[in-house]
Amino acid sequence: MGLIQVAMMLLFIVGGLAAFFGNRKKPFVAPLSTVEIEAEDDVAVLLKKLTDAHWQVRQLAVQKLGEIGDSAAIPGLLTALDDADNDVREAVVEALVSFEAVTGLIDALQHRSQNARRAAVMALGQLQDEAAIPGLIEMLQDVSAWVRIPAAEALGEMQADDATSALIDALQDSDIRVRLAAINALRSIGTNEAPDTLDGL
Numbered sequence: 586m587g588l589i590q591v592a593m594m595l596l597f598i599v600g601g602l603a604a605f606f607g608n609r610k611k612p613f614v615a616p617l618s619t620v621e622i623e624a625e626d627d628v629a630v631l632l633k634k635l636t637d638a639h640w641q642v643r644q645l646a647v648q649k650l651g652e653i654g655d656s657a658a659i660p661g662l663l664t665a666l667d668d669a670d671n672d673v674r675e676a677v678v679e680a681l682v683s684f685e686a687v688t689g690l691i692d693a694l695q696h697r698s699q700n701a702r703r704a705a706v707m708a709l710g711q712l713q714d715e716a717a718i719p720g721l722i723e724m725l726q727d728v729s730a731w732v733r734i735p736a737a738e739a740l741g742e743m744q745a746d747d748a749t750s751a752l753i754d755a756l757q758d759s760d761i762r763v764r765l766a767a768i769n770a771l772r773s774i775g776t777n778e779a780p781d782t783l784d785g786l
Contacts, residue, residue: 619645628653628763632661641669647673651680651747663689666701674700687714694720698728704731710739722751725767730760737763741770749776 622645625631631653634646647665648656663686665677681690690712693705704722707716722745723735737755740748748770755767 619726620647620734622646622649623666625649627710628655628658632658635661635668638764640668641777643668643670644673644676647676647680651676651683654683656684659684659686661741662686663693665700666693666694666704668700674704678711679703681708681710685712685714687712687716688743691717691720693725699727699732702727702732703735706735706739710735710742713743715745718745718747722744722748725751725763730758730763733758733763736768737766737770741766744774746774749774 619641622631622634622642626649628650631646631650635643637643637646643665645687645766647662650662657762659681662680662684666674666681668674668677669777686758687709690708694709695700696702700740702724705738706721718740721736721739721743724732725740725748727733727736733755740752752774753776754766756764756771758764758767
């Protein structure tokens with residue numbers, strides 16, 4: 586494992602630990618509420634649960650909507666990309682990936698919320714649809730590094746040749762995590778523009 590990969594790993598471990606400890610005090614809901622949701626198969630009812638006060642209720646509702654697979658749930662799930670809870674947003678990403686909701690996710694890249702844009706980028710990265718490449722390239726200029734990082738990662742995973750120039754520009758990003766993600770993406774694409782060391786980063 587090279588120095589760049591080690592640096593990336595350490596940076597994301599620190600970020601992951603911060604997220605973990607930040608979520609440790611989240612309250613759990615009464616078991617009855619979760620049982621009711623797990624037994625529910627009415628999409629309209631589950632969509633209403635997406636605005637419930639309890640994060641676990643919202644998460645389970647999202648997961649259930651993904652399992653049911655009714656496309657009528659897509660607009661509600663797209664709205665839930667902006668959920669205040671990270672666990673809920675992760676569940677929304679998984680559900681939208683299962684729906685292959687590429688068009689809606691591309692539109693969500695313009696969302697006012699950083700959380701929603703990041704979630705949309707991560708979902709599109711999993712879907713690997715070439716139609717998302719222009720939008721992901723645009724996200725390399727997002728105001729938030731937490732959006733720019735997964736955008737670079739997604740473009741690398743997709744081996745998006747069209748993103749080479751934008752990723753080279755990202756080597757000058759103000760955030761080292763973005764620069765590291767851009768290096769790895771350029772390597773995945775196969776360009777010679779990716780630096781071999783952290784010197785100058």
